[in-house]
Amino acid sequence: MAAWFHRPKYTIVRKTTERSETKIPEGMWVKCEKCDSILLKKELDDNLSVCPKCGLHSRITAKKRIEILTDEGSFVPMFEDVRSVDFLGFPQYKEKLESSIKKTNMTDSVLAGTAKINSMDIALAVTDFFFMGGSLGSAMGERITALIELAIRENLPVIIISASGGGARMHEGIMSLMQMAKISAGLGKLADKGLPFVSVMTDPTGGGVTASFAMLGDLNIAEPEAFIMFAGPRVIEGTIKQKLPAGFQRAEFLQEHGMIDYIVVRKDMKNAIHQSLSTMLNKEKYAGRA
Amino acid sequence: MADEHIQILEFEKPLAELKKKIEELKVYAREKNLNVDAEVKPLEERAGKMRDEIYKNLNSWQIVQIMRHVKRPKTLDYVALMIDDFQELHGDRSFADDKAMVGGIGKIDGISVMIIGLQKGKDTKENLMRNFGMSQPEGYRKALRLMKYAEKFNMPVLTFIDTSGAYPGIEGEERGVAEAIARNLMEMSRLKVPIIVSVIGEGGSGGALGVGVGDRVLMLKYATYSVISFEGCATILWKDATKAAEAARILKPTAKDLFELKVIDEIIDEPLEGAHKDYEYTANNLKTAIVKYLKVLVKIPLNRLLEERYKKFRNMGIYERVEQQAQTAKEEADNA
Structure with a gap:
């Protein structure tokens, strides 16, 4: 010692x-x-x-995140029956899925369901970096889209918390790319209904996840220093043959460049989201044209 | 022969050599005033057979090579051959005019349309100007501006995809390329005019999908569409970019693959040896298909059009549904 x-x-x-x-x-x-x-x-x-x-802010599991963010015992997991399939015969995919399921005790890289934050009903999806990097495949696409549709039916705000470094899951080829369009289309419907969408970006959020639902929040929120990107830093360095500036692609960098509404520390996240949603959904607000 | 100035692909070399020999024989015969028809005929038959064999059994990597052919027609080539009264429109009205993303208004078979497409260069000079077809955030925002413009004037939108992806650079991250692509995905899913997407060359990941949501998605026979570059995939899997051919096989990126996966609606035929052999033929086929779908789409009431577009993408994905009961039983068995 x-x-x-x-x-x-x-x-x-x-x-x-x-x-x-x-x-x-x-x-x-x-x-x-x-x-x-x-x-x-x-x-x-x-x-x-x-x-x-x-x-x-160290990386935490989706389960831990739900514990921190929601009222105790309020989370009701849904769509767990939707599972990934290795339809391309992609090298190592089956093995990776099996080992991730064992390691995380999850059935895919996202948990989705209904929950309460400070007694407010919400639809919640949380991706988990420890399950294949939190990557977006058909199962995640279906679970999140089904959740958004449920929120539309039941008039719930949607919160998606991203911890997805890899973006789209290449093991599912073009189908993983299409999940970006699928979820974004769902969010379009949610927006048409006037329901709020809160996107929380945590360390790390990248690629096809950033370039779809993560950036589409009415509120884009991040944790301090979270690594948030489109292209990976090594890809950029390899392309431009330059060193990247300090703080590049960190939450503060994104806020500086206008991509994020606010950064909030983990312990205050729950109250911050609740407060913002309460303000947005306040019945006493200006009635406007309605 | 004009062909000599054209890039010959690796798998075409045996055929190219045979053709060259036949040509030499003909030249020799002409010079010496000999009749070699009897010798040439079987050789030409052999060449024809060889050609059919090669192109009947193209693998994914050979298709990738045709897709990457330097003379492959680009977005503006198709615009020139398909669109009347084309007027290019520039700029995102916010930051810049991205020359990797071209746009403009024109008419196809008499119908006014908005054209938006990713544009690669024909040579090094044009490629530098076009940033090799890799758009910056302002390209996607220009595309969105033009889509909203089309919505205002009730003009269907035609998009053309040909890019290795959005440009991975510092500025792109600063100006939010991820946000720009994401915004387009959402807005295209509910744009109040018909959208027809054509994948004409390289469909590179999110940068392609950023103008790739529509009511119909068409794809040229030798185009490819993939979530990741073949070299990038090979690097991740085997730490070896030279195994790109194997990655191209696994990723199933060809028009035939995507049609089978129901990601695209129709495969548009190209000349046997690729679109670069006959621009007019390819453009005509593409135009015929676009006009065919346009005439169907413009008759569909807007609500239904949008609902069908939503369902088209909403239904994409391959997953299984595990019976909840079986699942519980399995968990119990695991815990025991």
Whole structure:
């Protein structure tokens, strides 16, 4: 335990993951990826996986996200019967699906259903980065579209929380691309009905997810420092042969460039969304042309 | 021979060599005033057979090569051959005029339409001007402006897809290329005029889909449409971009594949050796199909048109439905 007090002064460049694996007793302690602080795992969990020292918002599972965001026990999962199929015979897809199902105890990369936030009824979908990068395939497309249609029928606001680094799931070829159009068309119907859509972008949100539902919110909200992109930084670097500026594609960068309404820390997310939705749906507001 | 100046694809080489030999033989015979008809005839028959064999059994990668042929017609070539009174319209009214996304008004078979298409260059000079057909956010916003314009004047929209994708650069991220594409997906799904999409060359991912939502989606025989570039897919799978041919096989990106997957409505025929061999033939086929669908679509009442367009995309996706009961039983078995 005390070994890190005696680290030689000038050898700093080591892989953090290796270091944390060797020096920290498994399970009890974790190290912040950003500020290197050694934290009690329980302390980090109690703080919603946000580093109490530097405020880094670590990635969390969809289940954890729902726990944090919704009223206790209010989430009713739906459309779980919709499952991915390896219809292209794509290398490793079956194996990846099976191992992801085992690892995450989810049936695909999104949880969808109804829930309450501060007693307000909502339709909620949360994608999970730990299930194949939170990628968008036919199953996610169907679950989210079915959820939007349910919201239209039952007059509910829709909240989608993205943690999808990979964007469209290439293992489903063109069909994954079409899911972008499918969900966006659903959101068009929702908009026609005058119902609000809140998009929450968390670390990471990329590719076909960003270029479809994630950017279409009446409210586009992000967590601090969340990595949000269209093209991956390596692709851009490879194309333009330049180093990318610091802070590029972080939530603050997107807000600076007008793509995001506001950034809110994890513990305040629930109340912030509730407050905004309450204002938008307030019955006492100006009646206008109606 | 004009053909000599045209790029010969790898799989065409044996045929090209045979053709060259026949040509040489003919030239030689002419010079020496010999009659070689008896020798030439079987050779020409063999060449014809070879040609049929090659093109009857094209694999995905060979189709990709035809799609990438330098002389393949581009959006403005089709516009020139299909559209009367075309007037190009420029700019997104907000930031710039994206030359990788062209647009304008004109008439097809007497019907006024809005044309929007991704435009690659014919040579290096034009490609630099067109950014190799890779649009920036302002290209998608220009497209949306023109679609709203079409809606206002009740003109059907024809879009043409030919791009490797939206341009991956710093400015694109700054100006929100993801937002621009997303917005188009939503707005195209409910635009109050008919939309016919034609994939004429390369259908590259989100950058293609950004003008790809419509009532009918047509695709030329040797065009491709894919969620990821074949080289990119090969790099992810095998860390080796040279295995792109294998990726092209797996991704099922050809017109035939997409027709079978019900992503497109019709395959438009090209000359056996590709659209570059006969622009007029290809443009005529495409025009005939577009006009055929336009005449059907303009008669459909708007509500139904929009509902059918919604359903078309809403029904896309291949997944299975697991019986909930069986699922519960399985979970119990897993837990036991």
